[in-house]
Amino acid sequence: DAGVIQSPRHEVTEMGQEVTLRCKPISGHNSLFWYRQTMMRGLELLIYFNNNVPIDDSGMPEDRFSAKMPNASFSTLKIQPSEPRDSAVYFCASSSGIRGYTFGSGTRLTVV
């Protein structure tokens, strides 16, 4: 089991550019969660999917953020256009009921 795989590990981009973060959940897990971690706000839920369907996106900060899960093995989080205040570590996690949640290694995003 390779765990939850996120890419890229680090991303540095200029303000205004489009950024796409990727996540491959653990096979067989039917829920996927995107979190953002900052010093000021801690770990915030952005959006989550059950069986590839978005359930709650109320944590997505603005229309600049969008997330998709086209199939059970892949999800993307896109920021367009990016701004310096989007700089954070973005974590993806997957789950299959009460067995627990597994987090990916995160993507450290820096927008300059």
Next chain:
Amino acid sequence: AQSVSQHNHHVILSEAASLELGCNYSYGGTVNLFWYVQYPGQHLQLLLKYFSGDPLVKGIKGFEAEFIKSKFSFNLRKPSVQWSDTAEYFCAVNVDSGNTPLVFGKGTRLSVIA
């Protein structure tokens, strides 16, 4: 909506000291409770979890936590910390046994000094 409070922002301990990190949650129904650890620059790793049964839960690396329903608490303990326990610790809760999101506390940074 549920919330989680971790009252200690930063804890500094000497090696071999005992540790207790506080966690309180607000939710009137059945909850599942978790403690995660995040070593510097790394992702979150599960230390232990409580779903039901014995309220004293033992996890990895010698950590344990006790669920006290009347106090809405799930404090993390370790009898003797090591330098390698230096990390950030997050308490989290979710409701229902289904696939609902974890709600995290703000975290407690633990620094263990020699």
